[in-house]
Amino acid sequence: MTHNTPLSPRRLHHLAGGPRRVLTAGQLRAHGVTAAQITEQCRSGGPWQQLLPGVVLLRPGPPTGEERLRAVLLYAGWERTPGGVPAQPGRETGASPVPAMITGVAALTLHGFAAAPPLPSLARIDVLVPRTRRVRSAGCARIVRAAGLPEAKLVAGIPVAPVARALADAVAEQADADVVRALLTEAVREGHCEPAAVVEELIRARLLSRPHVIDAVESLVAEGRALAEERLYRMVRDHALPDPLWNVDLRLPGGPHLGGVDAYWPDHAVAVDLDTGAHRQRDDELWPERARRREHLEHLGITVVQLSPRQLRDAPEQQAAVVRTALMAAHDREPAAPVVVLPR
Known part of the structure; x- marks a missing residue:
C-alpha cells in the first residue's frame, strides 16, 4: 500500500493506538490518511479531535498536559518524523537545532517551579519560535518570537526554554506583583539560575520600566547576594x-x-x-x-x-x-x- 492509498478503519484504529497520539495533518498524510479521512475522524463526537489548526489528537476526551504541550509545539513547527525522532533542521547551518520550544509559565512548571501553576490549569501555553516563522497565536498556543532561540533544555522529551528566558516571557504577561516576586525569588533560592542571567533577560525584554518588576528585581538581587555570601562562608569553612x-x-x-x-x-x-x-x-x-x-x-x-x-x-x-x-x-x-x- 502506498501513502496515497486510503487507510482502512482498522488501520486508522491501529494508528490511534500508537505511541504518539498527537500528530499534524502532514504527518497523518505521510501515514496514508487523506484530508477527507481526517475531517471525518474529527467530526463532532468522532474518535479524533483537532486541538489546533492542523494538529490532531487521535482520541476523544480532554487532552493531557503533555498532549497539549506537544500540540502547541507541533503547531509552531516542531515537526517529528513518523518514527518519533525530533526533526532538527538548521543543525548544519549552526542555527538552533530546535525550531520551537515551550517558554513562559508552562516552561517554569516543567522546570519544577512551585510558584508556577500546574499545566492543566493554563488556558494558554507560550511557545518560542524564530522571528521569521510564519505562524500566529491560536487556541491555547501563544506565539512568542525571538531573533535567535536559546539552547533548549529537554524535560521529559519536551524542548523547554532556559529558566531565565522562560521567566522573562512569564513576567511579560504577568501584572500581579506578588506572583512576579515569587517566581523571581524561587529562581534564585532554588538554584534554577543566577540573578544576573534573569536581569539580563528582563532588560532584553524591556521589562525593567515596569514598577512591579523593578521591585521584584530588588528582592531577586537581595536573595542572590544572600545566597552568594552563604556559598562564600561555606567555601572558607x-x-x-x-x-x-x-x-x-x-x-x-x-x-x-x-x-x-x-x-x-x-x-x-x-x-x-x-x-x-x-x-x-x-x-x-x-x-x-x-x-x-x-x-x-x-x-x-x-x-x-x-x-x-x-x-x-x-x-x-x-x-x-x-x-x-x-x-x-x-x-x-x-x-x-x-x-x-x-x-x-
Whole structure:
C-alpha cells in the first residue's frame, strides 16, 4: 500500500493506538490518511479531535498536559518524523537545532517551579519560535518570537526554554506583583539560575520600566547576594581557609572611603569581592566605578580576588585554591598601605 492509498478503519484504529497520539495533518498524510479521512475522524463526537489548526489528537476526551504541550509545539513547527525522532533542521547551518520550544509559565512548571501553576490549569501555553516563522497565536498556543532561540533544555522529551528566558516571557504577561516576586525569588533560592542571567533577560525584554518588576528585581538581587555570601562562608569553612573579617569597609587613615569588601584578611592584605553581576545590568555607570575601586585597592598593595556566585557554586575547591594562593603570596609582596577596617 502506498501513502496515497486510503487507510482502512482498522488501520486508522491501529494508528490511534500508537505511541504518539498527537500528530499534524502532514504527518497523518505521510501515514496514508487523506484530508477527507481526517475531517471525518474529527467530526463532532468522532474518535479524533483537532486541538489546533492542523494538529490532531487521535482520541476523544480532554487532552493531557503533555498532549497539549506537544500540540502547541507541533503547531509552531516542531515537526517529528513518523518514527518519533525530533526533526532538527538548521543543525548544519549552526542555527538552533530546535525550531520551537515551550517558554513562559508552562516552561517554569516543567522546570519544577512551585510558584508556577500546574499545566492543566493554563488556558494558554507560550511557545518560542524564530522571528521569521510564519505562524500566529491560536487556541491555547501563544506565539512568542525571538531573533535567535536559546539552547533548549529537554524535560521529559519536551524542548523547554532556559529558566531565565522562560521567566522573562512569564513576567511579560504577568501584572500581579506578588506572583512576579515569587517566581523571581524561587529562581534564585532554588538554584534554577543566577540573578544576573534573569536581569539580563528582563532588560532584553524591556521589562525593567515596569514598577512591579523593578521591585521584584530588588528582592531577586537581595536573595542572590544572600545566597552568594552563604556559598562564600561555606567555601572558607569547608576548605580550612583562615577566618577573614566579614563584610567590612576599607578607608585610608584620615582619608577617603575605599569601598566595601565581602571578606578581608588584614594580615595578608587580601580581599574577596563578590561579583553578583546584577549591578552591571541595572546601572552601566556602576561597573566602571567598581573597576576603578579595585584598581585603587591593588595600587595600595591590597590583592582583590573577585568571585562570582556561579564560580562558588560550580567550583568552590578551585576558588578556595585561588584565595589560598593569594594569601600565601602576601609574604612575597611589598607591605600594603595601612588602611582602617570598619564594619559595613
